[in-house]
Amino acid sequence: MYNDYVALTYHASLLADEYRVRAFQTAIESVVRPGDVVADIGCGTGIxxxxxxxxxxxxxxxxxxxxxxxxxxLILRQNGYAEQVTCIDRPSHQAALPEPVDVIVSETIGNYGAEERIVPTLWDACRRWLKPEGRVIPRALELYCAPVTWPEPEPALTVWRQPVCGFDVSPGVPFAISQQYARRLRPEHLLAEGQCYSRLLLTPEALAGPAPPKVTGTAVFQVNRPAVMHGVGGWFRAALTASVGITTDPAGSQTSWGHLCLPIAEPIRVETGDEVAISLTSVGGGSLLRWEVTWRGAGGATRIFRHSDFEGWLATPERLRPLAEDAAPGLSSKGQAQLFSLTKLDAGWTIGQVARGLHERFADQFPTLEDALVYVKGQALKFARS
Ligand SMILES: C[S@@+](CC[C@H](N)C(=O)[O-])C[C@H]1O[C@@H](n2cnc3c(N)ncnc32)[C@H](O)[C@@H]1O
Structure with a gap:
C-alpha cells in the first residue's frame, strides 16, 4: 500500500543516516542504565x-x-528483544503505560525542529510517565533561521507564474507562497549568518509548566552580499545529552533531514548591509507556522511579508462553508460509503459481505467488486478491532 511504501522508504533513509543513528546510540548508551524502564516515542523501526x-x-x-x-x-523479535519490549501502536498522547519510566527518548524532530510536535509530545509524556528523577533525550532544541536565496529555480513556486500551454494558472500563487518547503540549503544560499530564534529546554523541569513551551522567536540580520532573497531558511541543533548533539546546519554534513524553506510573496533584490527581520511562530504544537519577514533597504525602503500555512490550505469559501458552526451539511456519497462500510464491519459483516454491499449500493464509486474489496480492506486495516 502507498502509505506503507512511503513509511518504508522514509525509515530506510533514517536508518541510513549514520550521523543521526550514531548520535542517538551514544546518547542512549550514556543515559540508559541497567534495569531502567524506557519509553521510545515514535519508535519507527525500533532502532x-x-x-x-x-x-x-x-x-x-x-x-x-x-x-x-x-x-x-519483526525487527525486535529478530534480534531477540521481543519479550523485553511492549509495542504500542497509537499516538503517545493516547497511550497509557502500566508503570512509570526512567528515560523517555524521542526522535520526533522535524526539519525545522518542531513540526513533528516534539514539544507537546514530550511535555505530555513527562507529566504522565516520567519518574521524578527521570531523564529525557533530547534535552534541548535550538531553532535557527536566516534569509536565503532559494537553492535552485523552484518549480513549485515559479510554475504558477507562467502560462501552462497558454493557460493562466496564477490562482495557484497565493497558495504556493504559503507553504513550508523542505529543501537542501548550503552555506552559499544564506544571505547572513544563521541565528537561533528559539531555545527550547526539554528537561522534565522545563516541561513541568501547565502548557507546553511556545515555539516562537525573532532574529534580525544584516545581509552580507548583494543577492535575490527568496525567503527564509530554517534548521536546528538538538542537544541529546549535555555532551552529544546533532545539527542540520547547512555548513555541516548532509543528514536525512531537509532544511525548511519559507517563501516570501515576491523575491526581492537585497544589498550588503540591508536589514532583514524574521519572526517565526508555530501553531498547532509546531506543525504549522506563521512567518513575517521585514526587509529594510539602505535608502529607507521597507517591505513586509506575512505568511502562514493557513493561507496555503486550498480553503476556498465553497470548501469551508460546510464547516460553519451552524451548518448541517450531511454526508456526501463518499461519506455515505464510508459510514456504510464501518457500520457493517462493526456489526460483524465479513469483508466480502461489506464489499458486495458497497458494490451494489455505490456502484458509481465501486464499479467492480474488486474496487470495493480494496476499499474495505483499507478501512479494516485502519479501523478493525484487531
Ligand atoms: C523521525 S521518525 C523516528 C523513527 C525512529 N525512532 C528512528 O529514530 O529511526 C518519527 C516516528 O515517530 C512517529 N510519531 C511521531 N509522533 C508520534 C507520537 N506522538 N506518538 C507516536 N508516534 C509518533 C512517526 O509515526 C514516525 O514513525
Whole structure:
C-alpha cells in the first residue's frame, strides 16, 4: 500500500543516516542504565529501542502510531528483544503505560525542529510517565533561521507564474507562497549568518509548566552580499545529552533531514548591509507556522511579508462553508460509503459481505467488486478491532 511504501522508504533513509543513528546510540548508551524502564516515542523501526535494550533497559515501551510499528515488532523479535519490549501502536498522547519510566527518548524532530510536535509530545509524556528523577533525550532544541536565496529555480513556486500551454494558472500563487518547503540549503544560499530564534529546554523541569513551551522567536540580520532573497531558511541543533548533539546546519554534513524553506510573496533584490527581520511562530504544537519577514533597504525602503500555512490550505469559501458552526451539511456519497462500510464491519459483516454491499449500493464509486474489496480492506486495516 502507498502509505506503507512511503513509511518504508522514509525509515530506510533514517536508518541510513549514520550521523543521526550514531548520535542517538551514544546518547542512549550514556543515559540508559541497567534495569531502567524506557519509553521510545515514535519508535519507527525500533532502532532506538534496540539501543536501549542493549544498554540494559529492563523494559522498553516502543510507541508509534504509523504502520512502521509492524516492522519494529519483526525487527525486535529478530534480534531477540521481543519479550523485553511492549509495542504500542497509537499516538503517545493516547497511550497509557502500566508503570512509570526512567528515560523517555524521542526522535520526533522535524526539519525545522518542531513540526513533528516534539514539544507537546514530550511535555505530555513527562507529566504522565516520567519518574521524578527521570531523564529525557533530547534535552534541548535550538531553532535557527536566516534569509536565503532559494537553492535552485523552484518549480513549485515559479510554475504558477507562467502560462501552462497558454493557460493562466496564477490562482495557484497565493497558495504556493504559503507553504513550508523542505529543501537542501548550503552555506552559499544564506544571505547572513544563521541565528537561533528559539531555545527550547526539554528537561522534565522545563516541561513541568501547565502548557507546553511556545515555539516562537525573532532574529534580525544584516545581509552580507548583494543577492535575490527568496525567503527564509530554517534548521536546528538538538542537544541529546549535555555532551552529544546533532545539527542540520547547512555548513555541516548532509543528514536525512531537509532544511525548511519559507517563501516570501515576491523575491526581492537585497544589498550588503540591508536589514532583514524574521519572526517565526508555530501553531498547532509546531506543525504549522506563521512567518513575517521585514526587509529594510539602505535608502529607507521597507517591505513586509506575512505568511502562514493557513493561507496555503486550498480553503476556498465553497470548501469551508460546510464547516460553519451552524451548518448541517450531511454526508456526501463518499461519506455515505464510508459510514456504510464501518457500520457493517462493526456489526460483524465479513469483508466480502461489506464489499458486495458497497458494490451494489455505490456502484458509481465501486464499479467492480474488486474496487470495493480494496476499499474495505483499507478501512479494516485502519479501523478493525484487531
Ligand atoms: C523521525 S521518525 C523516528 C523513527 C525512529 N525512532 C528512528 O529514530 O529511526 C518519527 C516516528 O515517530 C512517529 N510519531 C511521531 N509522533 C508520534 C507520537 N506522538 N506518538 C507516536 N508516534 C509518533 C512517526 O509515526 C514516525 O514513525
Amino acid at each position: 532506538l529501542t534496540l539501543f536501549a535494550c542493549r544498554a540494559g533497559a529492563r523494559h522498553v515501551y516502543a510507541i508509534d502510531d504509523g504502520p512502521i510499528i509492524e516492522l519494529a515488532k
